[in-house]
Amino acid sequence: MAEASRLEIVLRDQVSAGFSEDALQEIFLNEQKRVIDALMLAEVLGPLLTEHLAATGPDPTARAHAPAARSSQRPATTDRPLAIADLIEGMLMQERATRGHAA
Amino acid sequence: MSTAALEKSVEKTEKVTTSASGSVATATATPTRRTDRKSILVGFDLGTNKSCILTGLPGSSDISASKIVSSVVGYVRDGIVDGIIAGNASILYGDDALRNVLHVNLVAPLDRGVIKHRDAARDFLQHIRSLADPSGSAEIRAVVGIPANADEQAREDIRQCATGIFDRILLIPEPFLAALGFRDDARLGQPGYVDPVTNSLFIDIGGGTSDLCLVQGYFPTPDDQISIGFAGDAIDDLMRQDIDRVYPNNGLTHLRIREIKENHAYVGTIRKPIDVKVIMGGKAHTLELGEVIGRAGNTLIDKIYPALTTLIGRASSDGIVTLLQNIIITGGGSQIKGIDTVLQKKLADDSYESPKVRLAGQDYKRYVALGALKAARAARENQWQYLLA
Secondary structure (H helix, E strand, O other): OOHHHHHHHHHHHHHOOOOOOOHHHHOOOOHHHHHHHHHHHHHHHHHHHHHHHHHOOOHHHHHHHHHHHHHHHHOOOOOOOOOOHHHHHHHHHHHHHHHHOOO | OOOHHHHHHHHHHHHEEEEEEEEEOOOOOOOOOOOOEEEEEEEEEEOOOOOEEEEEEEOOOOEEEEEEEOOOOOOOOOOOOOOOOOOHHOOOEEEHHOOOOEEEEEEEEEEOOOOHHHHHHHHHHHHHHHOOOOOOOEEEEEEEEEEOOOOOHHHHHHHHHHHHOEEEEEEEEEEEEEHHHHHHHHOOOOOOOOOOOOOOEEEEEEOOEEEEEEEEOOOHHHHHHHEEOOHHHHHHHHHHHHHHHHHHOOOOOOOHHHHHHHHEEEEOOOOOOEEEEEEEOOOEEEEEOOOHHHHHHHHHHHHHHHHHHHHHOOOOOOOOHHOOOOOEEEHHHHHHHHHHHHHHHHHHHHHOOOEEEOOHHHHHOOOHHHHHHHHHHHHHHHHHHEOOO
């Protein structure tokens, strides 16, 4: 967000005076929406692609996850009540890492 | 791209787990997957001898259905006269099958916690589905308990048997689910309450397996779990061997021996006499079975104790003293008289610091299913695995 604001300021300085403010605002809004959509897509597809790569071949991401499956590298514990969904995610990560090794 | 279009894109590309053997539970979702069908969440403890299901609706904390079903299918024998079997059913399940043992071929779908008879397993799962959703029209999302360290083949067997019966599935080890079910959500964060999911060791003694699991604030790794293929059924087998040796031609059925175990099982110092009345050849006899029962129970202790100390040795040293105060026995084996005190005494005698072993209590039959239902309620959309026929 800070970077986007900085770029907006730079662009406004460089755009000629004849360029309409409304048009400029519309461009910024469209680009902002495009970036947000891209971020959402990455958030959803990232785990799916990781799973697909783990299933179809050696996956550096899966190898990166593999150390977490070893008992010597347990995640840090916390005093807060644990979210069940996060625990399930931990289980699924272990499964993906195991399948990555098997593949 | 709008959010609605993004969701449709996710639907079409979402992929489910692929087993190590290469078989795929499902590939892509179809456009019909997201329908207006009602969803029912199922917490399912698929036990070797007894299964338990708890159901609920998404967004609700109520339990819609709670059933314990003997894990057995009875195929009605050919030639049975009409009217002998209620509704002239061709297949019976659970206690109905057991009550009609003379007229059916009984099949236990599972052995030591894993599927042994696929057709019977599918029939049994279909029955479970009908209990969860009598209308047959709802989308069923089931969290299924599996033995600790169940291998990929065992998991794939469950997925394949459940395909076309459950719509979405999550397989989670049973002792972890027991910890989740045992957790008192109302007391989380209260001073003095130790969340069992944060620091405990669960011993789930079922019919086919005894599963031990270290639960210390993260999802247990394979090293945190030990599954022993010695449990209730093995105790029955030992009792059978001893009874046949001491009382030849006793004619006791497997089910009768299990009943004797459930009524009289204990561990520790041999107790005598334990007189059990049985019918042999139509005549009543009294068998003294104190030593038979005690020997079988103590064999279970001999198997469990080394696994227990192994896991204690693997536990994080942070909080080990608290862990030793939170060793919990659940499952049918928790009903064995003296099992908590015997294990606690063994630990104390081996100089473990202030150990405390306790029983899960009267709800022991439901904790795995309860934990599974909690997991079903909490699971994120992308954590569910689709099952496509």
